[in-house]
Amino acid sequence: MFMNRLFGALLGGVLFMLGCRPASQSAGAGSPASTSPASAVSARTINVEVVRLEPGPFEVLLRLVGTATAYHDLRLAAEEGGRVAQVYADKGRYVRAGEPIMKIDDTLLRAALQEARAAYELARETYERQRRLWEEDSIGTELQYLQARYNYAAALSKLQTLEARLEKAVIRAPVSGVVERLFVREGEMAAPGAPVVRLLQIDRIRVVAGVPEQWAERIRTGMPVELRFDVLPGRTFQGRIAYVGAALDGQNRTLPIEVELSNPRGLIKPEMVAELHLLLERLPRVLAIPKAVLNRTENGFQVFVAVPQPDGSYRAEARLVELGPENEGNVVVQRGLQPGELLIKTGFERLNPNDPVRILNLARPVSTQ
Numbered sequence: 001m002f003m004n005r006l007f008g009a010l011l012g013g014v015l016f017m018l019g020c021r022p023a024s025q026s027a028g029a030g031s032p033a034s035t036s037p038a039s040a041v042s043a044r045t046i047n048v049e050v051v052r053l054e055p056g057p058f059e060v061l062l063r064l065v066g067t068a069t070a071y072h073d074l075r076l077a078a079e080e081g082g083r084v085a086q087v088y089a090d091k092g093r094y095v096r097a098g099e100p101i102m103k104i105d106d107t108l109l110r111a112a113l114q115e116a117r118a119a120y121e122l123a124r125e126t127y128e129r130q131r132r133l134w135e136e137d138s139i140g141t142e143l144q145y146l147q148a149r150y151n152y153a154a155a156l157s158k159l160q161t162l163e164a165r166l167e168k169a170v171i172r173a174p175v176s177g178v179v180e181r182l183f184v185r186e187g188e189m190a191a192p193g194a195p196v197v198r199l200l201q202i203d204r205i206r207v208v209a210g211v212p213e214q215w216a217e218r219i220r221t222g223m224p225v226e227l228r229f230d231v232l233p234g235r236t237f238q239g240r241i242a243y244v245g246a247a248l249d250g251q252n253r254t255l256p257i258e259v260e261l262s263n264p265r266g267l268i269k270p271e272m273v274a275e276l277h278l279l280l281e282r283l284p285r286v287l288a289i290p291k292a293v294l295n296r297t298e299n300g301f302q303v304f305v306a307v308p309q310p311d312g313s314y315r316a317e318a319r320l321v322e323l324g325p326e327n328e329g330n331v332v333v334q335r336g337l338q339p340g341e342l343l344i345k346t347g348f349e350r351l352n353p354n355d356p357v358r359i360l361n362l363a364r365p366v367s368t369q
Contacts, residue, residue, distance in 0.1 A: 045357065
C-alpha cells in the first residue's frame, strides 16, 4: 500500500513538470514561428482618399456674432405736465416724423396764452406811441420810452413762451417709427420729464458686435459686411460698418463696432442674434486645406500626404505645417506642403508614419480648389 502511494506521488510530480514547460520548448523543432504584433502592424495597408494640392484664390473672412438693435430707440418724455387728453397712436402703430402721438390737456395753457396775447397787444401799442412821441415830437422822457420798449419786449417773450409750451403739449414723433410702448394712457397724469412713449425706428437696423483684439487694427468704417440670422434661414443681408470704437472693451478685450443695414420689410427684429462675415483680404494664389485633416501634436499641427514609391505603391508621410488665415472650415498652409502633392483627407485618423496606403479615389481628378 505504501509503495503504491509513493509511486502515484512521483508520477504526478513528473506530469506537473511536463505541463509547466514553456510553449517554445513543447513545440517541435519544425513548428512555424508565430507572427509578432509589430510585424502585423507594419504590414497593414490603410484605405485612404486624397486631394491634389493646387494653388488658388482665398478670401480671409472674420466671423463675428452680434445683436440687432433699432436704429433709434427713443423714450419720448412729456415736457408739459398734466392729464393725458388724447392718444393719437396706440402701441404697434407706425407713425411718420412729425406725426402727433399724444396730447396733454392744454386748457390752462390756452387761457394763459389769450391773456398773454392781450398783454402783448397793449404793450406793443404803448411802445409804438411812446416811440413816436419821443423820436418825432420829443414829448416825454427817455426813461418813459425805455420802459415802454422793455414792457413790449417782455410781453412778446411771454407770448412766445406760452405758444411754445402749447405746441409741446402735443407729443410728436421726432423720427418715423413704431410705437412700441405707451407708459401712460388717456386720463392718466404725465409728469414733466417722465417717459410717456417708446418709439422704435426699425426701417434701418444697427447690429452691435465686438472684434477680437488681434484683428482690431484691420477694421475700418465703410467696410462691407454680410449678415445672417439663424431665425431667418436662407437669407443674407448686406451692410456696412458705420462705427468703430476708439477703445477696447475692458471686460472681453474686443473692439466695439456697429453695422448699419436696411430693413424696409421689418424682417429683422431688435435683439435678434446675427452672424457677421467681414472680408478682410483676398489672397490670389495660396495652398488651402480643410481644417478637419489637421492633427495637433506636441510639435504643432500635422497632416499626412501620400508619397509614391518606386514599385508604384504609396506610403503615408507625416508633415508638420505652418498655418495662415482661415475661412469657412479651410486654412492656408504657409509652409510644409507643395503644389501637386496628395493630401490624405479620409483615413488619416488610423495612420502612422510610413504606413502603406491604398488610394481609393486616385482614378478620379481631385483638387483642393
